Amino acid sequence: MTDHAPRSQLATHRVDNQPPAPRDRDLFALDQPLREALAREAPDWVARRLEALGAAVGSREVQALGEAANRHPPELRLFDRHGRRLDEVVYHPAYHELMHLAFDNGWHAVAWEEEHHGGHQAHVAALYLLTQAEPGFCCPLTMTHAAIPALRREPQVFDEWRFRLLAWDYDERAVPAWEKPAVTLGMAMTEKQGGSDVRANTTHAERASDGYRLTGHKWFCSAPMSDAFLTLAQTDEGLSCFLVPRFTPDGQRNALEIQRLKDKCGNRANASAEIEFRDAYGEAVGEPGRGIPTILEMVQQTRLDAATAPAGMMRQALLEAWSHVSQRQAFGRALGEQPLMRRVIADMALESEASLALVMRTARAFDTPGNAHEQALARLLPALGKYWHNKRGPGFMAEAMECLGGIGYVEETPLARLYREAPVNSIWEGSGNVICLDVLRVFDRHPECFDALREELATARGLSPAYARAVAALENAFSEPHASLEANARWLTQRMAQCLQAALLLQHAPSEVSDSFCRSRLDDSVSPVYGVLPLDMPLDAILARIEP
Incomplete structure (x- = not known):
């Protein structure tokens, strides 16, 4: 596309302090x-x-x-x-x-x-x-x-x-x-x-x-x-x-x-x-x-895609927010240099990376034949990712929109349509309650899936105190009577997804990312609001991974 710079000098004022116009970006090369x-x-x-x-x-x-x-x-x-x-x-x-x-x-x-x-x-x-x-x-x-x-x-x-x-x-x-x-x-x-x-x-x-x-x-x-x-x-x-x-x-x-x-x-x-x-x-x-078992062969695949879509949307929203705050000046310096904004963006970056890690691990389970452990994970993980990634998505899009301020709320940026899009993957292929109850049914009918979950979580044993406490609490919760499990199915599904995300990050991501994720998601005093992180978080290391 030919570049024709928009006119900045208008009749009554000059347009400045704005991010540059959208440009070609290689979304694969940028995504570390x-x-x-x-x-x-x-x-x-x-x-x-x-x-x-x-x-x-x-x-x-x-x-x-x-x-x-x-x-x-x-x-x-x-x-x-x-x-x-x-x-x-x-x-x-x-x-x-x-x-x-x-x-x-x-x-x-x-x-x-x-x-x-x-x-x-x-x-x-x-x-x-x-x-x-x-x-x-x-x-x-x-x-x-x-x-x-x-x-x-x-x-x-x-x-x-x-x-x-x-x-x-x-x-x-x-x-x-x-x-x-x-x-x-x-x-x-x-x-x-x-x-x-x-x-x-x-x-x-x-x-x-x-x-x-x-x-x-x-x-x-x-x-x-x-x-x-x-x-x-x-x-x-x-x-x-x-x-x-x-x-x-x-x-x-x-x-x-x-x-x-x-x-x-x-x-x-x-x-x-x-x-x-x-x-x-x-x-x-x-x-x-046997129509339901037949159609579920399709639904198992679509649920993995419904877990992946919010991960892609989070990544797009994160890039838009980071690009804006890196260029926009307020109160004497770039928004991206200000402590509170940095914490918000860093928190979103942790969520984006964790969601991607879980869907890619799930895809490997789908592609590993003849392995009972991987087959059990392939049965369980799409539901966990679909539920949790979509519960995190709408708040993520709203936070990214807020980073841009008023311009984020208008249709000229992608954030408005991302925000409107965010709920849909949570609804189709089974809404939240249906997914959580399906997770419990999987454990009832296929106990090997619970064994596979435990084995997967054990791979990160000893790598984080917050993670160890969260896994122990999850184990204790599953010892409750069945009626309590059903009533608590949302918390259980959320916690399983978060613990699996943590296990993957602890094994594969830089320690600054994995430790920050565990402390901000798995400790007892966790805020549901993005940007509420412990004060000693290594923000520079987390932010550096957004757009290397």
Whole structure:
């Protein structure tokens, strides 16, 4: 992009004491915690492949695409000019450019192309970077990626779709899947009367000569322009999983009718819809009556992505705040040199680094076959990260916004849309209470997961007094009766996530970072407000890692 400096001398005053205009930034090269995490968690090829993506997402061009996709949200087009039913969603060109950035470079497919060889680490790290361009368009990326394990339960369906699902391409056209080089997949599970309680779903499926016919509604359908959707419907055998394509095998538009698009708080670039199945064609996926275990194969993947997105958003907000306070003068010196602001930014930097460490460790567990310990962690850690990172996200975005002052509250900076975006990953794929109860159910049904947690926490034994006290308190809490555990499920989930973050930082991060994290998160007198740190924190060392 050509630089044309904006005019600073205006009619009544000169514009000064402002940070420089946005510039191209290499978000991979600037991210020391990410590069260190990849060095320990992933094969060398992952970092090499991410280098180009980091430069792209940090460019002014791609950042402008994210802004445009939010300023011009998708629009519903129900009928053509002659009254024929279309059920199409029209997106701004910026959205399609972002989709090309992700899909043309294979970030939806890499976990399966390089499965057990760093593929999940590559996918998670790419999602972390892509989120910093625009979180909303990452929804169809996540679901297309995550559909593969569920579809594997039905080999015939999987064989029919997998080559287009894994193709390095993006085709926005509303045409049958067999006319496209590449496709995307969505999900439609939630109904009005049940929400997270999908067993209360009333959509039903009847056998037909060529598959099934589905009738019913879905309260939330994510990415409604996808080429097919995984969904749940009742059958004689019980709740079952189905793949509902946008077009029927004879090339007709399927009876999947969009009622309206949701007017959401955030996630503006991405469409979410209410839909009706009106005798819609579908194909069974997985064992009849076992729809929940089948769809959970997908949800386990999407939950890891929902834990990763807030880590990427925190990183973007942190960079925006640090860039501003490093340049902005107040009361005779730069804001970034003032003690209280330094403590706020340093505290946010600790949170950002800890969240990244946990999702990268989880991705390694996903990519380690034949290891019982890693498989147990892969079952547990996505829920812990999804719950805790998203609980920390909204306050993080608000604090970053406050660092910029009034300009942070307007839509011209990314912080306003990050703030509006922050709650969504906590809500979909299971809201906070659902996630915490799922964690307890995992321990009940898979006690090896608790053993794996203990083993993982033991790796940092003796490295921090605050950490030792926190782990002991966690052990004691699990000795309470089951009724108390359920009532205390939020604290338990939070503490497990924080202790795992601490264990990773104690082993791998500089001591200034790990010790500061443990003392500011795990001691008894901890404030929920960012910036309330012990007075002797090594701020210089922590701040130096934000933008080396």
